[in-house]
């Protein structure tokens with residue numbers, strides 16, 4: 001692939017995901033209010049994950065009447081939904097405005113059905129003001145925002161323009177405006193995921209992880225800037241909590257930047273640091289991550305595989321595509337997801353993360369060892385049982401072998 005191919009797309013995608021992370025962080029802060037103090041924010045010993053320890057649910061239950069509980073739950077749902085729509089509108093508007101709406105096909109998670117109803121006027125008002133506030137920051141990221149404030153119909157139009165079904169031919173942007181909804185409302189991990197698919201191949205992947213920090217590395221010699229010619233590199237001790245990870249197909253490289261919004265010490269133009277998967281090949285030293293909710297992945301099947309290949313560490317349960325980011329920067333070696341039979345995985349839940357892990361040196365396949373097929377529309381059709389992402393081929397082969405063996409023995 002020529003070096004410059006998809007550079008403009010990557011450039012814009014990284015910037016708009018940075019903007020969207022700022023939007024989400026503001027909404028999440030509003031959602032959690034002032035209930036969380038600094039000492040409630042826990043860092044793991046290895047500094048790999050930052051997790052807010054007190055979930056919103058606990059905050060709600062502590063001293064709420066049933067009426068209060070119901071209204072708080074409604075508030076939580078409202079916040080989540082308006083954040084998703086706001087990000088989708090923002091990304092859609094920027095992509096269409098930059099590349100021309102006639103050239104842009106976007107496959108995204110949200111639609112405008114609920115938002116267009118008369119009873120959703122209040123919610124729509126919030127989305128409109130949130131999007132305009134975010135787009136007003138566009139120039140800070142080197143992007144062009146609208147000349148005047150967008151009205152409700154323009155915002156609805158931007159959201160509903162993301163109604164492409166993708167497919168095997170041509171270019172399609174793929175967007176999950178907020179992935180890991182539960183993580184978002186619980187003050188934990190979530191991601192903004194944007195990818196570009198060209199003729200069924202993921203060619204650009206960007207993962208915004210507002211609560212996940214880049215690996216601290218005092219002696220990193222590979223700080224570079226792909227997004228701008230100027231760059232400011234502050235002291236590595238002062239790293240903020242959020243990051244944006246990105247990659248372009250065929251480069252063999254994946255990069256991470258700290259987020260720049262809010263109180264961040266960073267400013268655009270931002271610096272970038274290369275990420276690489278973990279070198280660990282011994283299963284006894286490896287860590288696997290998986291979805292938090294049992295409803296989303298079969299924890300006991302994953303535990304069986306883990307023990308049969310000799311994994312000893314406890315699983316790292318993390319919301320959202322941050323799991324792919326964790327593999328890409330070497331915080332964990334394996335990600336497994338085995339949804340219940342009948343559930344069909346959607347392309348926006350994986351496209352960006354898969355490319356980033358692969359370009360950072362990892363391997364991602366279905367549980368039968370086949371590549372994921374992004375050519376069949378919004379679903380990963382014919383996915384064999386689940387997804388297995390590893391930091392390298394040795395661990396991957398062991399896990400796929402274990403899936404095969406467990407299947408054989410269960411069908412005896």
Ligand SMILES: Nc1ncnc2c1ncn2[C@@H]1O[C@H](COP(=O)(O)OS(=O)(=O)O)[C@@H](OP(=O)(O)O)[C@H]1O
Nearest residue numbers: 178179180181182291292293296318319320339343
């Ligand atoms: N039943 C079922 N099985 C498997 N997967 C499902 C299921 N239902 C939903 N989803 C999709 O999973 C996305 C969230 O995945 P996570 O890894 O964050 O799950 S978890 O909350 O940590 O358990 C989630 O993405 P978001 O909706 O963007 O949060 C869904 O697309």
Ligand SMILES: [Mg+2]
Nearest residue numbers: 176179180349
């Ligand atoms: Mg999702």
Ligand SMILES: [Mg+2]
Nearest residue numbers: 109176178179
């Ligand atoms: Mg989502």
Ligand SMILES: [Mg+2]
Nearest residue numbers: 109178180181
């Ligand atoms: Mg969802």
